[in-house]
Amino acid sequence: MTVRRATVAVAAAAVLALLPNAAQAAASYPDPQPISGQQIIHDPTVVKLKDGRYVAYSTGGVIGARLSKDRVNWTDEGNAFAEPRSWWLDYNDTGDPWAPDISYLDGTYWLYYAVSSWGTNHSAIGVATSKSGLPGTWTDHGKAFSSQASDTWNAIDPAVIRANGKLWMSFGSYWSGIRMVELNPRTGKAVPDAKVHHLATRPDAPYAVEGPAIVRHGRYFYLFASYDACCQGVNSTYKIRVGRSTSVAGPYVDKDGKPLLEGGGTLLLAGHGRFVGTGGESVFRDKGKDVLAYHYYDAEDNGTPKLGLNELSWDKTGWPGL
Template sequence: MSRTRLRGAAVLAAALLALVPSGAGAAGYPDPLPVAGDTVVHDPTMIRLQDGSYVAYSTHGRLEARVSNDRTHWRRAGDAFDAVPGWWYDYSADGDPWAPEISYRDGRYWLYYTVSKWGSNQSAIGLATSATGRPGSWQDRGIVFASTTTDTYNAIDPAVIADKGRLWMAFGSYWSGIRMVRLDPRTGLADPADTEVRHLATRPDLPYAVEAPTVVKHGRYYYLLASYDACCSGLSATYRIKAGRSASVTGPYVDSKGVPMLEGGGDLLLAAHGSYIGPGGQSVMKDHGRDVLVYHYYDGEDNGVPKLGLNELRWSRDGWPVVG
């Protein structure tokens, strides 16, 4: 193709991206990128390791682990933990952790995760660290933050973001929606000097079904992605991902129409389409300088089995996320 035609194609592509509605999603959604092997996951988190390979952790077991050399072909590789930390049983009779989030900072890997009984907000978020990020290599660091049945929030579904030398953790589900606390960047645990529990998103209708936050920085804005409605019910799942943004990591977050996420706002980013039912439980991974949306969906062609979904997360000209 000639340089002239290449330039013309680039201009056309940019123009088409600019025409995508702010917040995206309104006109249909692309299918997930092809993946193969063991891709039955729930609440996945993924990272590219220092050796160039990939690891994904997900809900259940001792945080199920899968590895890949190319981000396409996956195989089961045991669990994050070789043994169950004793404190898990204070929050879950089965010692079954949920919704991990992996990151790399200060020369080591950090894995945040949830321990809770289903339907209860007597919940805790734990932390483990590792030099390699590999399954079986994690050392548990204990409880980061917990909630009790007297609280108006639920300490599950952690999402961590570093910002200007500070470390923050968003979390939450149902009850009053998405919250945020400050962490001590040295330990990764709750900062004893700042105990405020900030409020980022909720909705006006019971049962306030918004959970699984992800906070990502792009340009001068922070973006809050969250899963709305019902997960965990196979073909009946109504999960979908919505987004808002803020000039401050602690909010307030608003959608493209200016509606605060604390008042039910949020642009629809990804919803059910075709055989891809109830996408959610998302996280965002940086890979070769690009943002990748990592999530699960329920496979309408496989009796609603939860599967791994990957899509590139692109950005419109006016700075709103678009699933590519």
């Protein structure tokens, strides 16, 4: 049996060597960890709560909420808010918030989210707080930052990180890509006349890079972002790329040294098999490891968006892998 297995392995390796590079890369992507229960989600943000449970918030509803005791079985727990905030209606007719981000700072959970309409950068990022992080306990504090049609950025897809004693929020989408502003750590809102830093873009319109998440590992800050097309079910081409910098505000470069402001970005995860359009990512810490949360469109379930979770590994040069 040992000889037969070895023969099969050698044959498989020979076949793989003949595949195109893209196919070889696809073969190397891991599937998400198996989960059960309520799997449907879009743009997930996940954190392990003080009570030991995991909560995931997402686009859909009034910020959809999921809970899990073990990071495997997830239950639908309604929404972060009981009803839309009135000010959201200035940005879309339905009061539909997008792409939340949850973090825990100084004894308080902070929830950031975007309100906008498809195809416009008349957008805003809101902020809410909670002592428990559970759905139904959030107090909304209004706008943290906004953008207008005259701006060259889009205030959606927020992600918050503390660095060098300051609080920062990355954000952005198709209006020139990923940006960043400094936040007031007391209010959670952008500081007055905040400088808008530019972190990543593409060389050609529509500059399809969005959904940032920044984490620190060792001496570097790592910018994860979603590239290409979202929200088209099995036709989605979302993929996750990454770059790094010694400064939270950049400049970020990929593994080959190409700046993310010049279209760079090392490919971390792309669609493969039934797992189409991997993106909308965030990163959270659990049991001493970094975990990548994202959505994919299930090609075996009519393109339904579902939760993907994979633990990140870090190579000897400090680059993340799966």
